Amino acid sequence: MGRVRKVLTRPLVIAVLVMSVGGAGFGLYWFQPWKLWQDKTVEEALPGVMETSAPPAVTPSDPAVTPSDPAVKPSAEPSEQRSAPGPQTLASGELISHEHATSGTVKLVRLADGSHVVRLENLDTSNGPDLRVWLTDAPVKEGRAGWHLFDDGKYVSLGKLKGNRGSQNYALPRDVDPSSYSSVSIWCDRFDVSFGAAQFARL
Template sequence: MWKRLATKPLTWVLAVALLGAVAFGGYWFQPWKLVTDEVVDEAVPVAQVPAPQTTEPDTDPADPASASPEPTSSAPASPSPAGNQLIAAGEFVTHEHETTGTAQLIRLADGGHQLVLRDFATSNGPDLRVWLSDQPVIDGRDGWFVFDDGRWAELDRLKGNRGNQVYDIPDDVDLDALTSVSIWCKRFSVSFGAADLSA
């Protein structure tokens, strides 16, 4: 009789512990996200590609014919065209999960900056963030864990694992130093995919 009574509380304790473990595992890993998509289709800014900088031709001081003509006016050079400017871009490479699309860094006409993800696709997952980083993008497993090793700036949670999306970049982010973008799983400290941002 005593044995039968003693096993009932133990069974309840085990059942509660098992349910707690299942609930925690579900929250932590969120396995349903591997089979669901969150699609985003934001309006992306139109941007011009800046014209390449021209350099003065070499001149030979001993050859008067090679000398540049004297300027006829002291007027300043014309300003760059008004509008948004594409200043850097790169294609995503796959890290822990297959990731495709293009990352674009755009300087807006008002002086602000945005990161645009075009035709973007990756796996859904828990706690995904959009990071700018100073780390190089490395193919394969060696590149999965590097983005929290150096400097980084978190722009926002990933809005969706598919589609066009836009992220505002705060004015205090050093865009000269942060030259890559990673879709970073903050919970497990791993990159789903990343892109170098090249001029």
């Protein structure tokens, strides 16, 4: 009788071990806890902002030229010096912490070509699985009451978070009206929770 019990117990132990290992592997894949200790910094310049240096103007006082020199052209009057239109910040807000400590500035920027980007500046949050940048119409609330609001109403995913630190740009699709949205969330799509969010204040 004892031998029969031993024979029956061995397959059961093996099955439990296989299930335990499989469960642990799935848990590691799903939660990816190691990301909490892995930081990725991404630094992007704002599109359309370029540093340019104009060549020094030649004036008649230069000893190498004379006022009658045809190569010397009078500099343009201030009213004639028109700079190309640059990016314009339409709204901004400060990130607050939700499930994870989060800080930084979020800006809604209209570029010279009429397109829009959401810009994260000096972002600092935790890394995690399947993090996205969401443009939403939900209000931003502090504490646990604000963790799960952003998929209740209208939202647009602007793509995966490029890095949990740094300054980054996220383009809005051309058919999205930015005036219909009022906040941005760093959203964990796997667990339906906000890591941090910012409410826009129109400028």
